[in-house]
Amino acid sequence: MRILLFQPDAKLRDRVGFWLENTVGAEVVHITNLPDAILETRDGEPRVDAVVMDPDREAIQAYRQFRKEIGKSMPLILCLEGLSGELSTTETGPKTRIINRREIISGLAEAFLDLQTSGALPSSEPPGAAAEGSSEFESAKQFVRIRSPLLISVIPLKGDVYLRLSPFKFVKMFREGDQFDDADLEKYWRKKGVEYFYLKRTEITEFLEKYKSEILKLLRHATDLTQVGQAEISVHELSHELARTIGVNPLVQSVIASQMQATVAALEKSPRLADVMSKIRALQGNYLHVHSVMAGHLACGLAHEMGIGNRMTFQKLTMAAFLHDLELRDPELARFDSIAEFDQQLLGAAAKKDFLDHPRKAAELASVFYEIPPDTDKIILQHHERPNQSGFPHRIGGARIFPLAAIFMVAHELARFHLENQGRKTTVGDFLKVAAIQFDSGLFRKALVAVKQCFGG
Ligand SMILES: [Fe+2]
Numbered sequence: 001m002r003i004l005l006f007q008p009d010a011k012l013r014d015r016v017g018f019w020l021e022n023t024v025g026a027e028v029v030h031i032t033n034l035p036d037a038i039l040e041t042r043d044g045e046p047r048v049d050a051v052v053m054d055p056d057r058e059a060i061q062a063y064r065q066f067r068k069e070i071g072k073s074m075p076l077i078l079c080l081e082g083l084s085g086e087l088s089t090t091e092t093g094p095k096t097r098i099i100n101r102r103e104i105i106s107g108l109a110e111a112f113l114d115l116q117t118s119g120a121l122p123s124s125e126p127p128g129a130a131a132e133g134s135s136e137f138e139s140a141k142q143f144v145r146i147r148s149p150l151l152i153s154v155i156p157l158k159g160d161v162y163l164r165l166s167p168f169k170f171v172k173m174f175r176e177g178d179q180f181d182d183a184d185l186e187k188y189w190r191k192k193g194v195e196y197f198y199l200k201r202t203e204i205t206e207f208l209e210k211y212k213s214e215i216l217k218l219l220r221h222a223t224d225l226t227q228v229g230q231a232e233i234s235v236h237e238l239s240h241e242l243a244r245t246i247g248v249n250p251l252v253q254s255v256i257a258s259q260m261q262a263t264v265a266a267l268e269k270s271p272r273l274a275d276v277m278s279k280i281r282a283l284q285g286n287y288l289h290v291h292s293v294m295a296g297h298l299a300c301g302l303a304h305e306m307g308i309g310n311r312m313t314f315q316k317l318t319m320a321a322f323l324h325d326l327e328l329r330d331p332e333l334a335r336f337d338s339i340a341e342f343d344q345q346l347l348g349a350a351a352k353k354d355f356l357d358h359p360r361k362a363a364e365l366a367s368v369f370y371e372i373p374p375d376t377d378k379i380i381l382q383h384h385e386r387p388n389q390s391g392f393p394h395r396i397g398g399a400r401i402f403p404l405a406a407i408f409m410v411a412h413e414l415a416r417f418h419l420e421n422q423g424r425k426t427t428v429g430d431f432l433k434v435a436a437i438q439f440d441s442g443l444f445r446k447a448l449v450a451v452k453q454c455f456g457g
């Protein structure tokens with residue numbers, strides 16, 4: 001990997017450059033000013049794979065100028081004094097990470113790992129370590145990552161638990177049969193900040209079986225929609241990871257199905273849109289996972305207000321919401337709604353294919369799920385269509401859009417609006433103003449009227 005390091009300060013440049021060479025395993029191009037950074041990124045030979053930018057002064061202006069010239073497909077880590085919120089998500093896009101320059105080394109380590117995990121950067125290795133196709137590379141592919149609290153919730157396990165030291169290095173934490181309890185793992189999670197543990201793919205069955213029974217316990221006891229929703233977010237994150245590694249096999253499907261039973265049971269107990277809205281506010285996690293859960297819950301609340309809420313409808317809407325973006329490889333692409341919005345980001349051909357194909361791939365996944373309610377795949381396939389035929393993949397509009405897909409789209413927009421405006425003073429009235437432009441006919445309009453009646457607005 002070739003990394004361009006734009007850093008005017010010589011001492012810092014040497015220090016950060018040394019770290020990048022030895023930890024990320026990169027060839028580092030040292031640059032001291034913005035025009036050279038733009039020139040080298042655009043025309044450098046061999047090409048630059050990622051940029052680390054710490055211009056010290058006027059960093060935001062430098063960033064904007066750089067992106068204007070180069071586009072947003074280049075992975076970039078920007079160092080800022082403190083973590084100022086001056087850059088909007090549209091300006092940064094999924095390939096930018098912003099780190100605090102006072103904690104530059106730990107920030108860089110986290111940002112590189114994050115860019116690699118999301119697929120924005122190829123996995124790299126320190127000098128002398130594994131290359132693609134080598135035995136070490138192949139053995140790294142045997143591991144599946146599991147978020148630490150999730151794994152802790154099901155131990156003890158008979159299989160081994162691993163820690164990841166570098167992209168290709170895994171170390172066994174406990175040997176089979178070792179006595180350990182959740183305090184041992186908690187120590188790594190809470191004190192050392194280890195976010196994920198790793199299991200071998202071949203040993204994942206035991207974990208999934210136990211996790212499923214944990215969910216079933218939740219089904220028996222939990223009625224609070226926030227608690228059930230937070231569990232659903234964990235299942236979503238796990239399913240997204242497993243879709244990429246072992247695939248959504250029947251056991252993974254049964255974990256999802258158990259969670260969805262718990263979700264529908266909690267929604268049936270409090271289906272009113274206003275209650276659903278107040279319950280989802282506390283949900284936390286990555287956008288892909290949180291919005292998938294929120295959209296399902298809000299769609300059920302909306303269906304209830306429109307007089308068509310029943311168990312079957314709730315099953316369809318929650319399952320469609322859960323699966324609708326599950327096939328996106330890059331979780332950040334879930335933030336975009338239309339092709340025009342996606343194209344503004346200049347993310348390149350691979351990302352575009354990922355984006356354009358995901359409704360069809362997710363609908364196909366739904367169609368092979370066992371015991372899935374009918375029409376769930378239709379809602380998923382149509383979730384990026386729009387009433388004025390500007391959507392994709394089939395540019396269908398108006399009456400050709402399946403009724404539950406229309407309700408899902410409005411709920412999805414409401415979830416997106418809520419997540420994008422957290423911390424701002426926005427109201428449902430603001431949402432209605434924006435939504436009325438694109439959802440201006442038939443059932444869409446009725447759904448907006450239901451939102452309005454529920455919240456005033
Ligand atoms: Fe989508």
Ligand SMILES: [Fe+2]
Nearest residue numbers: 324325334412
């Ligand atoms: Fe989505």
